[in-house]
Amino acid sequence: MTASLHRELPVPDGLEGSRVDQALSRLFGLTRTVAADLADAGAVLVDGRARGKGDRLTAGSWLEVELPPPPGEPAAPKPVTGMRIVHDDDDVVVIDKPVGVAAHGSPGWDGPTVVGGLAAAGYRVSTSGAEERRGIVHRLDAATTGLMVVAKSEHAYTVLKQAFKERTVDKGYHALVQGHPDPSRGTIDAPIDRHPKHDWRFAVVSTGRPSVTHYDTLEAFPAASLVDVKLETGRTHQIRVHFSAMRHPLVGDMAYGADPTLAARLGVSRQWLHAMRLGFAHPADGRWVEFTSTYPDDLAGALGRLSDEA
Numbered sequence: 406m407t408a409s410l411h412r413e414l415p416v417p418d419g420l421e422g423s424r425v426d427q428a429l430s431r432l433f434g435l436t437r438t439v440a441a442d443l444a445d446a447g448a449v450l451v452d453g454r455a456r457g458k459g460d461r462l463t464a465g466s467w468l469e470v471e472l473p474p475p476p477g478e479p480a481a482p483k484p485v486t487g488m489r490i491v492h493d494d495d496d497v498v499v500i501d502k503p504v505g506v507a508a509h510g511s512p513g514w515d516g517p518t519v520v521g522g523l524a525a526a527g528y529r530v531s532t533s534g535a536e537e538r539r540g541i542v543h544r545l546d547a548a549t550t551g552l553m554v555v556a557k558s559e560h561a562y563t564v565l566k567q568a569f570k571e572r573t574v575d576k577g578y579h580a581l582v583q584g585h586p587d588p589s590r591g592t593i594d595a596p597i598d599r600h601p602k603h604d605w606r607f608a609v610v611s612t613g614r615p616s617v618t619h620y621d622t623l624e625a626f627p628a629a630s631l632v633d634v635k636l637e638t639g640r641t642h643q644i645r646v647h648f649s650a651m652r653h654p655l656v657g658d659m660a661y662g663a664d665p666t667l668a669a670r671l672g673v674s675r676q677w678l679h680a681m682r683l684g685f686a687h688p689a690d691g692r693w694v695e696f697t698s699t700y701p702d703d704l705a706g707a708l709g710r711l712s713d714e715a
Contacts, residue, residue, distance in 0.1 A: 410472040416451075421464040425449055425456050433472060436511060437599065443470065485522030491552065491696050496561035496689050498528055499554050501698050504675060508544035508553065510537040519553060530555055531562040542566050543574075543639060551578070551680025552698050556688075564688035569639060575695065577682030578634040579623070580644055581707065582653040583664060585630050589622040593647040597640045606660060607642045609650045616640045618647045626711040628667055629656055633681075645676060656707065671707040679704055 412433070420428045429440035429449065443449055444458035448471040451462065462468070487503035502508075502519060509520045520539060523530060530540030533556070540555045542565040556562035568574050598613030600606040617637035624631045630653075634644055642661075648654055649661035657663055657673035668674070684695035700708070 411469070412472055413467065413469045416462045416464050416466045416468050418464045420462055423462050424458065425451075425460050425462060426458040428462050428468075429470065433470070435472075438605070439473070443473070448472075482521040482524035483517060484525040485517045485519070488519070488522045490526075491698070492694075493528075494557075494689075496556070496558045496687070497554050497565070498523065498530070498557055499552060499683065499696050502545055502550055502553050502680075504548055504550050504701065504703070507547040508538075509541050514547075516547065519555065523555060528557070530557050531559050533559055533562040543569050543576075545680055546642070546676075546678075548675040549678045549680065550698075550701050550704070552683040552696055553680070554683060554685065558688075561688040565685065568685055572637055573686065575682065575684035576636045576639065576680070577684075578636070578644060579679050579681045579700070580620075580632050580634050580648065581629050581656045581677035581704070581711075582632055582648050583629055583656055583667065584653050585625055586620065586622060586632065586648075586651060586653050589625075589630075591620060593618040593620070593651065595647060595650060597643060597646050607640070607646050609646060614638075614640060616643050616647070618643060627714065629711060631708065644678060671710050673703065673707045675703075677704055677707060 425444050426437050426440040429435050429443065430437050441458040444456060447455045449456050450469040451466050485506055488506065489501040490498060491501050492499040500519060506517045506519060507514050509518050520541065532539055534541060540562065542554065542556050542562060545551060545553055554565065556565050594617050595609040596611065596613030597607055597616040598610040600608040615638060619635040619637065620632045622630050622632050636643060645655055645658055645661050654661045654663040656671060656677040657668040658676035659665055679700055682697050684693060687694050
């Protein structure tokens, strides 16, 4: 077994007042979840005392951390069943991601990934970014289906990362939300950050990052509404958090307050959310390209049941 790595250093001035998990994430490149787990396991000492993930740090205090051992040789990439190639050229590959597939590997995730699926299929992607995130310029949740673009060339990676940062990419989704949003068309402008009590969730928080979601109701059913959603920003779980905050959680999204009875009646076992549309200026020549995707069977089936009930 590979031994853990012991690190000692003074808390930098720039981390004055930071939470332990935030500081570990910034100092050592860990995810917040891994950093929190280390603190919970007693692997973080400040001035000789074990500290919890939510404790605040003081600049100049002596920080000691037992970091997890580095990973061994990466496993061979595995094909991803149901992942469809929508477009492929020298600079980009656009895929239609099935449910249950993460964009890239991360601690605690041992399921299929877009990165692994492309590698197994023989696609060479950009080497920019962290090892496990090669070519990834944006992400979808594992339980969210639909369109993703992956950079193949280094030039495409740089251009697309900047395009997402500058919000020039058109990201269109369809979501099935509980009840009937009022107004039926509008904009949700509410900052998002990690949930103050649950690390694995996000929430509308006054000190969070600016987050803007535009929506338009396409069809209203007795129990739910089908909405077209356009993201101006791209925060983690943004659509799920914003509609939950409006008291209209996505059908099937039990993590954000959905009704399990309705989900069971419609045969939905995950959030009803699909990345329908993706448009961007092509990194090779700047021409606008746009791609669309149809609903997967589980989401289409739920809509059919709603129509039958109407």
